[in-house]
Amino acid sequence: IIEFDQVWKIFGAGESETIALQNVDLTVETGEFVSIIGPSGCGKSTLLRLIADLLPPSKGDIRVNGKTPRQARLDRDYGMVFQAPTLYEWRTVLKNVELPLEVMRSAREDKRGRAVKMLDLVGLSDFQNHYPRQLSGGMQQRVSIARALVFEPTLILMDEPFGALDEFTRERLNLELLDIWAETHKTVIFVTHSISEAVFLSSRVVVMTPRPGKIARIIDIDLS
Amino acid sequence: IIEFDQVWKIFGAGESETIALQNVDLTVETGEFVSIIGPSGCGKSTLLRLIADLLPPSKGDIRVNGKTPRQARLDRDYGMVFQAPTLYEWRTVLKNVELPLEVMRSAREDKRGRAVKMLDLVGLSDFQNHYPRQLSGGMQQRVSIARALVFEPTLILMDEPFGALDEFTRERLNLELLDIWAETHKTVIFVTHSISEAVFLSSRVVVMTPRPGKIARIIDIDLS
Numbered sequence: 175i176i177e178f179d180q181v182w183k184i185f186g187a188g189e190s191e192t193i194a195l196q197n198v199d200l201t202v203e204t205g206e207f208v209s210i211i212g213p214s215g216c217g218k219s220t221l222l223r224l225i226a227d228l229l230p231p232s233k234g235d236i237r238v239n240g241k242t243p244r245q246a247r248l249d250r251d252y253g254m255v256f257q258a259p260t261l262y263e264w265r266t267v268l269k270n271v272e273l274p275l276e277v278m279r280s281a282r283e284d285k286r287g288r289a290v291k292m293l294d295l296v297g298l299s300d301f302q303n304h305y306p307r308q309l310s311g312g313m314q315q316r317v318s319i320a321r322a323l324v325f326e327p328t329l330i331l332m333d334e335p336f337g338a339l340d341e342f343t344r345e346r347l348n349l350e351l352l353d354i355w356a357e358t359h360k361t362v363i364f365v366t367h368s369i370s371e372a373v374f375l376s377s378r379v380v381v382m383t384p385r386p387g388k389i390a391r392i393i394d395i396d397l398s
Numbered sequence: 399i400i401e402f403d404q405v406w407k408i409f410g411a412g413e414s415e416t417i418a419l420q421n422v423d424l425t426v427e428t429g430e431f432v433s434i435i436g437p438s439g440c441g442k443s444t445l446l447r448l449i450a451d452l453l454p455p456s457k458g459d460i461r462v463n464g465k466t467p468r469q470a471r472l473d474r475d476y477g478m479v480f481q482a483p484t485l486y487e488w489r490t491v492l493k494n495v496e497l498p499l500e501v502m503r504s505a506r507e508d509k510r511g512r513a514v515k516m517l518d519l520v521g522l523s524d525f526q527n528h529y530p531r532q533l534s535g536g537m538q539q540r541v542s543i544a545r546a547l548v549f550e551p552t553l554i555l556m557d558e559p560f561g562a563l564d565e566f567t568r569e570r571l572n573l574e575l576l577d578i579w580a581e582t583h584k585t586v587i588f589v590t591h592s593i594s595e596a597v598f599l600s601s602r603v604v605v606m607t608p609r610p611g612k613i614a615r616i617i618d619i620d621l622s
């Protein structure tokens with residue numbers, strides 16, 4: 175479902191050249207839960223941005239559901255949670271979560287119902303009519319998770335979605351995410367700094383080297 | 399050095415009233431390393447913002463170094479690391495770190511030297527002339543840590559400073575911070591989601607309840 179074929183990403187040139195990703199080969203199959211771990215600055219967000227057509231590769235090829243990243247983005251094949259919450263300040267929490275359904279001109283009559291259900295999942299039912307700036311850092315991140323899941327995408331890209339959360343909330347959302355994955359067979363690509371979280375959630379863990387980011391090893395997790 | 403006397407912080411009114419902090423009494427002595435832990439949305443950032451005069455209390459009194467929070471802010475008594483990096487996009491990394499020294503019209507001739515030393519501490523010597531948008535999430539956060547420390551403040555307020563970092567970088571910076579604290583006897587107020595980090599770094603750990611945020615308990619850590 176996702177294929178990286180000898181992918182490089184280089185920023186800048188000459189003296190200020192930074193090789194963010196070097197010769198990355200990676201295949202993610204449908205229904206897998208793959209975590210990506212590695213040191214700060216090693217290329218994890220860059221990898222996700224390449225999948226999401228937010229950046230072009232410098233060399234090599236990327237396929238998402240058999241299409242170019244651009245086409246997959248236009249077809250809205252996936253939901254994405256960014257490393258920083260990216261909510262619209264002028265929309266309420268509920269309206270922020272409903273946004274993907276509006277944009278897709280979803281025929282669903284239950285747009286509101288879907289959004290409310292997702293907010294309940296992340297523990298923010300009491301804040302539907304609040305504005306993002308009235309929420310704590312972790313609460314804003316949870317709204318952006320609800321938004322990424324609301325249109326039930328078959329592929330989800332998550333860049334350290336639980337980083338701003340305390341351990342209890344994080345563990346609870348880990349379990350919720352695992353439930354969703356088990357029930358719906360979504361494909362998940364999950365960047366995290368927590369090794370234990372990666373091992374808990376994933377069917378495979380991709381370990382990256384420090385810059386220039388290469389894949390150091392891929393660990394298969396035996397799911398019983 | 400920091401005193402909270404029956405402090406409340408209430409946002410909104412009527413139906414949309416949120417009690418962020420309820421009847422908080424807290425004293426932090428000079429030279430202490432105090433961590434604040436608690437669930438997402440419980441009031442940790444609010445507590446720090448009250449100390450830093452970014453918000454007024456709804457009830458109660460706050461003293462910082464015997465002054466009002468406003469006076470302590472005008473006198474630049476402390477450095478602060480926010481939950482999200484707050485760098486100036488149009489300044490290089492080095493210039494961002496030098497900023498407090500410029501603002502204080504520091505007589506130090508070695509402004510540049512101080513800034514370079516701090517960047518080296520957080521592992522970003524190679525990125526002095528980069529701009530914030532060229533850095534990863536964790537790298538930007540590390541720049542904001544370097545900036546908070548550069549003018550050697552006697553009080554440091556840190557709101558989840560290492561949240562965006564991988565475990566190795568985080569542990570290394572924990573050790574650096576502990577060294578700095580041991581050598582310079584600074585007072586540190588440190589918000590974290592990691593219980594193990596709080597126990598490792600602190601002389602006392604303040605545990606907060608879920609909203610409305612109250613102090614549930616204060617744990618003394620025996621430092622040998």
Ligand SMILES: Nc1ncnc2c1ncn2[C@@H]1O[C@H](COP(=O)(O)OP(=O)(O)OP(=O)(O)O)[C@@H](O)[C@H]1O
Pocket residue numbers: 307308309310311312313338339340409410416417418436437438439440441442443444445481609
């Ligand atoms: N400007 C505001 N208006 C209304 N409510 C606010 C405002 N700022 C914060 N709050 C509320 O106050 C509560 C505490 O927020 P705070 O940011 O202190 O939480 P926190 O403990 O730092 O959370 P996190 O761990 O997620 O960063 C939250 O319920 C939040 O929604």
Ligand SMILES: Nc1ncnc2c1ncn2[C@@H]1O[C@H](COP(=O)(O)OP(=O)(O)OP(=O)(O)O)[C@@H](O)[C@H]1O
Pocket residue numbers: 185186192193194212213214215216217218219220221257385531532533534535536537562563564
């Ligand atoms: N627009 C850009 N211009 C120049 N360099 C960039 C740009 N974007 C990213 N980089 C560099 O590419 C490298 C990888 O960045 P990336 O954001 O992918 O790291 P990361 O693994 O997500 O780090 P973190 O864990 O801190 O979020 C970093 O060294 C960064 O400075």
Ligand SMILES: [Mg+2]
Pocket residue numbers: 218219220257333534535536
């Ligand atoms: Mg990143």
Ligand SMILES: [Mg+2]
Pocket residue numbers: 310311312442443444481557
């Ligand atoms: Mg906070």
